[in-house]
Amino acid sequence: MVTLDKLSKTYNKGSVLAVDKVSFEVNKGELFGLIGPDGAGKTSIFRMLTTLLLPDEGSATVDGFDIVKDYKSIRNTVGYMPGRFSLYQDLSVEENLNFFATIFNTTIEENYDLIKDIYVQIEPFKDRKAGKLSGGMKQKLALSCALIHRPTILFLDEPTTGVDAVSRKEFWEMLKRLKTQGITILVSTPYMDEATLCDRIALIQSGKILSIDTPQNIVDAYPDKLFAIKAESIYYLLNDLRAYTKVKGCFTFGEFVHISFKDKSATNEPELLAYLKEKGHKNIEIKAVTPGIEDCFIRLMTEETN
Amino acid sequence: MRTLKFLLQKEFRQIFRDPSILRVIFIMPVIQLMILPWAADYEIKNIKLSVVDHDHSEYSRKLINKITASGYFELADYSNSYKQALHKVEHDEADLMLEIPRSFEKDVVKENKAKLFMALNAINGVKANLGGAYLRTIIQDYNQEVRLEWLQMPRMNVEPTIQITSSNWYNPLLNYKYFMVPGILVILLTMIGSNLAAINIVKEKEIGTIEQINVTPVKKYHFLLGKLVPFWILGMVVLTLGLFISWAVYGIIPLGSYLTIYAFAAVYLLTVLGLGLLISTYAGTQQQAMLISFFLMMIFILMGGLYTSIDSMPHWAQMITKFNPVSYFIDVMRMVVLKGSGFWDVRYHFIIMFTFATVFNGWAIWHYRKTS
Numbered sequence: 067m068v069t070l071d072k073l074s075k076t077y078n079k080g081s082v083l084a085v086d087k088v089s090f091e092v093n094k095g096e097l098f099g100l101i102g103p104d105g106a107g108k109t110s111i112f113r114m115l116t117t118l119l120l121p122d123e124g125s126a127t128v129d130g131f132d133i134v135k136d137y138k139s140i141r142n143t144v145g146y147m148p149g150r151f152s153l154y155q156d157l158s159v160e161e162n163l164n165f166f167a168t169i170f171n172t173t174i175e176e177n178y179d180l181i182k183d184i185y186v187q188i189e190p191f192k193d194r195k196a197g198k199l200s201g202g203m204k205q206k207l208a209l210s211c212a213l214i215h216r217p218t219i220l221f222l223d224e225p226t227t228g229v230d231a232v233s234r235k236e237f238w239e240m241l242k243r244l245k246t247q248g249i250t251i252l253v254s255t256p257y258m259d260e261a262t263l264c265d266r267i268a269l270i271q272s273g274k275i276l277s278i279d280t281p282q283n284i285v286d287a288y289p290d291k292l293f294a295i296k297a298e299s300i301y302y303l304l305n306d307l308r309a310y311t312k313v314k315g316c317f318t319f320g321e322f323v324h325i326s327f328k329d330k331s332a333t334n335e336p337e338l339l340a341y342l343k344e345k346g347h348k349n350i351e352i353k354a355v356t357p358g359i360e361d362c363f364i365r366l367m368t369e370e371t372n
Numbered sequence: 373m374r375t376l377k378f379l380l381q382k383e384f385r386q387i388f389r390d391p392s393i394l395r396v397i398f399i400m401p402v403i404q405l406m407i408l409p410w411a412a413d414y415e416i417k418n419i420k421l422s423v424v425d426h427d428h429s430e431y432s433r434k435l436i437n438k439i440t441a442s443g444y445f446e447l448a449d450y451s452n453s454y455k456q457a458l459h460k461v462e463h464d465e466a467d468l469m470l471e472i473p474r475s476f477e478k479d480v481v482k483e484n485k486a487k488l489f490m491a492l493n494a495i496n497g498v499k500a501n502l503g504g505a506y507l508r509t510i511i512q513d514y515n516q517e518v519r520l521e522w523l524q525m526p527r528m529n530v531e532p533t534i535q536i537t538s539s540n541w542y543n544p545l546l547n548y549k550y551f552m553v554p555g556i557l558v559i560l561l562t563m564i565g566s567n568l569a570a571i572n573i574v575k576e577k578e579i580g581t582i583e584q585i586n587v588t589p590v591k592k593y594h595f596l597l598g599k600l601v602p603f604w605i606l607g608m609v610v611l612t613l614g615l616f617i618s619w620a621v622y623g624i625i626p627l628g629s630y631l632t633i634y635a636f637a638a639v640y641l642l643t644v645l646g647l648g649l650l651i652s653t654y655a656g657t658q659q660q661a662m663l664i665s666f667f668l669m670m671i672f673i674l675m676g677g678l679y680t681s682i683d684s685m686p687h688w689a690q691m692i693t694k695f696n697p698v699s700y701f702i703d704v705m706r707m708v709v710l711k712g713s714g715f716w717d718v719r720y721h722f723i724i725m726f727t728f729a730t731v732f733n734g735w736a737i738w739h740y741r742k743t744s
Contacts, residue, residue: 116587120743137743138589146587152580156389157382168378169588211584 067219067250068092068115072124075110080122084110086273087124092252092266097245099264100254101359107273108254109149112223115252116146129218142170145217147208149224155197159188159207162196163214170215180247181210184240202233209240213249220244222253226260238263258360269363276366281359288357288365290314290326293335297347306345310338317364324361375590379598387602393568401560401610405617409552412679419503420448422457422466429477431518438514439470444506458491467493468503480518542710549622554705555678557614561637562644562698563669565607569648570661572599578657586742593737600645600733607641608634627712633705636718639725640701646732647697653740672698697728 068091075085085107092098100108113119115128117137125132131139153162163185167174178185188206191199196207205225212220222241226234238260241251253264261267262281269276269284277284297303304323307316312334316325327334335352342350387393421439425432440447448466451457460466471489473479479486490507492500540546576582585595611634618624626633648665655661674680675689676698682690693699700721707713715722 118583118586118743141587141589144587146584148580148583150580150583152582152584154382154386154581155579156386161382161385165378165382166584166588169375169585169590171375171589 067094067096068098068126068128068252070111070115070124070126073111073114073121073126074123075107075114075119076122084273085114085121088270088273088275089124090268090275090278092250094250095245095248097241097251097253097263097265099261099267100252100270101256101258101261101267101363102254102270103256105272106270108270109223110273111270112146112221112252112254116144116221117141142215143218145212145215145220147212147220147222147225149227151196151204151208153196153204153208153211156195158193158195159199160192162207163210166211167214172215174214177214177216180216180244181213183243184213185210201229202236205229205233205237206240209237213244217249219250219252222251224254224256226255226257234260258358258363261359267359269359269366271363271367271370274370276363276370284359284362285357288362291330292355292357292361293325294319294322294353294355295325295338295342296322296349296351297342298349299347302345303342303347306342306347310341312338315365315368319360324355326365376594376597379590379594380601383598383602387606397564397568397606397610398613401557401564401614402617404560405553405556405614406621408556409549409622412552412556413548415548416499416502416506417444419445419468419499419506420466421445421507422449422451422460422469423447424451424454424457424469424471426474427472427476431477431480432472435472435511435514439507439510442506442510444503461491461493464493467496467499468507470507550624550710551706552678553618553622553624554709555676555702557611557618558698558701558705559673559676559678560614561607561611561641562672562701564610565603565641565644566648566651566665566669567662568606569599569603569645570651570655570665571658572603573649573652574655574658574661577652592740592742596649596733596737596740599649600642603645603648604638604641607645608637611637624709626709628708628714632708632713632715632718635715636701636704636708636722636725639722639729640697642729643697643725643732646729646736649736650732650739653736672696675699677702697725700725 070089070091072087072089073085074083074087076083088107088111100111102108110119114121115126115133117133117140120134125134127133128140129143131137131143133140154165157165163174167177184206188199188203188210191203196204199207209222209225212222226237229237234257241253242263245251255261264281266278266280267284268278277287279287295303295307300318300321300323304316304318307313307323307325312327312329314326314328316323318324339350339352423436425436436447439445445468449457449460451460454469454471457466457469457471461469469491471491473487473489476486476488488511490504492504494500543550573582576585615630615633647668651661651664651668655664675682675685675693675696677693678698682693682699685693704713704718704721707718
C-alpha cells in the first residue's frame with residue numbers, strides 16, 4: 067500500500083538531515099504508527115508521502131503511485147490531516163465539509179456512511195464556525211474532511227497532540243472503526259502509550275528508524291529484566307543508581323525509576339537493596355515490571371547514540 | 373467549472389465574513405476620495421513674507437500693499453534689518469523676504485530704475501520656486517503701473533512687446549481636481565487590488581489551510597482564479613463607487629464614455645491582481661507580502677505621473693515609468709475624463725496593459741507550487 071525505499075530529506079541546503087534513508091512498508095488495511103519524539107522527522111515523512119515535499123533521495127510509492135511522478139493520482143486517493151488544524155476557521159463546520167467534498171468532486175451524501183459515526187458528534191454544531199470549536203471537535207471535523215472523498219489511505223500527522231485524554235481515546239476508537247472499512251491508516255504520534263493501539267509501529271529518532279514491528283514483538287524483544295524502584299527521595303535515588311556500576315539503564319518513569327542490570331545474576335536485586343540502604347534511602351520499593359514501548363524506545367535510543 | 377464555482381463561493385463567504393476587509397474596501401476609498409483631492413492642491417497659498425523696508429516711502433508701501441492684496445502672501449513680519457528678517461526665516465516664521473533699499477522711491481522716479489532684493493527659503497523647494505515666481509510677477513505688474521504713471525507712453529510702443537494670451541484646453545479653468553480625482557481613483561484601485569490579492573494567498577499559507585488544499589486535486593489555475601475573480605469584482609465595485617463620488621462631490625463627468633473606463637479598468641485590475649498574486653507566491657508571511665507590495669506601490673505611485681509630470685523626469689526615469697502599469701491607467705483616465713478619448717485613442721495603452729496582465733498572471737501561475 068505504502069512503500070518507502072531509502073527515503074531521505076535534508077533542509078538548509080543539506081546541513082540538516084531530517085529523514086535519513088527511511089525504508090518501511092505499510093500493508094493494506096493496516097493501522098501503522100510512526101512513533102517518535104518531536105523533531106524526529108515524522109512530519110517530513112508525511113509531507114513527502116502526501117506529495118507536499120520532494121525527497122532528496124530514495125523513492126516511495128503510495129497505493130502503487132510514485133510520490134514524485136504520479137503526484138496527481140496520489141492527491142486524488144489520499145486523505146491527509148496535518149498536525150496543525152488547517153481548515154478554514156471562518157467557515158462553518160458544514161461549509162468546510164461541503165467545500166472539501168466539492169473539490170474532490172463528490173458530495174457529503176455520497177460518502178456520508180463513512181463519516182457518519184464521527185460527523186454525528188459535531189453535527190449539532192454544524193452552523194458554528196470551525197475556529198470556534200473545541201480542540202476535540204476540531205479534530206473530528208478535520209478527520210471528517212480528510213475522509214469525505216473516501217480515501218484509500220489516510221495520513222494522520224500527530225492527530226492527538228494537544229487533545230484531552232477522553233478525546234484521544236475516542237479518536238483512537240474512531241480509527242479502529244475506520245480500519246474495519248478497509249482504509250489503510252498511517253498515523254504519527256509522540257505518545258508512546260498510543261503505540262500499543264497500532265497494528266505495527268516504527269520507532270523513529272533523528273530521522274532514523276530504530277525498529278519496525280508489532281508493538282507486542284517490540285516489547286517481547288526487550289532483552290533484559292526490568293525493575294521499577296521507588297524511594298522517598300527520587301532525586302538522590304537516581305543519582306545513586308547511576309553511580310552503581312552494575313546498573314545498565316536507568317531512567318525515571320512516573321514516580322518510579324526503571325532500571326536494568328548489566329548481567330542476569332540472581333543476586334542483583336538483594337545486592338542493590340543493600341547498597342541503597344547503606345546510602346540511607348528509606349521506604350525502598352522494588353519490583354519486576356514488564357517493559358513498555360517507552361522502555362524499548364529509550365533502550366533503542368541509547369543504543370543508537372552509543 | 374464546478375470546482376471553480378465552489379472556490380469562488382468560499383472566497384466570497386470569507387470576504388463577507390471579515391468586516392475589517394469590507395471596511396477597507398468600501399470606506400477607505402470614500403474617505404480618501406473626499407479628503408485627498410482637497411489637500412493635493414498645487415497652488416501655493418499663505419506664503420509667509422518678511423519685508424525689510426529701508427525706504428518707508430509711498431512707493432514701497434504701495435508695493436507691499438499690492439503683494440499682500442494678491443492673496444498668495446501673508447505679511448508675517450515687517451522688520452528693520454536684513455539680519456532680523458533672516459532670523460525670521462531661520463525660525464521658519466517667514467518663507468520669503470523682500471528687501472527694499474533706502475533710495476527705492478528716489479531711484480524709480482529719478483533714475484528710472486530701482487533694485488529690489490529677494491531671498492527665498494529653499495528648504496521647501498516647491499514653495500520657494502512658486503513663491504519667487506509669484507512675487508516676480510507681482511513686481512513686474514507693479515513696474516508696469518509705475519511706468520504708466522510716470523512715462524507718457526507714445527501711442528505706439530517704442531520697443532516691440534509681445535503680449536501672450538493663453539487658453540487652457542480640456543480644462544479651461546485649470547481646475548486641478550479634474551485631473552487629480554481620476555488619478556487618485558487609479559491609486560485606490562491599485563492599492564486595494566494588489567494588497568488584498570497579495571495578502572490573501574499568504575494568509576492561507578500562514579494559517580496552514582494551503583496544506584490541505586495542496587493535497588487535493590484542485591488545479592493551480594483554478595485556485596489562483598478563485599482568488600482573482602472575487603477581487604476583480606470588488607475592484608469594479610470600488611471603481612463604480614469612486615466614479616459616483618467624483619460625480620456627486622466634484623461634479624466630474626467623463627467627456628469620453630464610461631465604457632472605455634470600465635473596459636480599461638477590467639484589464640488593469642487583472643494586471644494589479646496578477647502582481648498581487650505574484651507577490652504572494654514569493655512571500656512566506658503576510659508581513660513580507662505587505663512590505664513588498666508597499667515598496668512597489670510607493671514607486672508606482674510616485675512615478676505614475678499623478679503628482680509629478682512624467683515628461684519632466686530624466687530620460688532614465690521615463691524609461692522606468694514605461695514599466696509602471698499605474699502610469700498607463702492614470703493617462704487613460706485623464707484622457708477619457710478630460711479629453712474625451714475613445715477606444716481607438718487608447719489602443720496602445722490597451723495592448724500594453726494586456727501584456728502586463730498576461731506576464732504577471734502567467735508568472736504567478738508558473739511560480740505557484742503545490743509542492744515545496
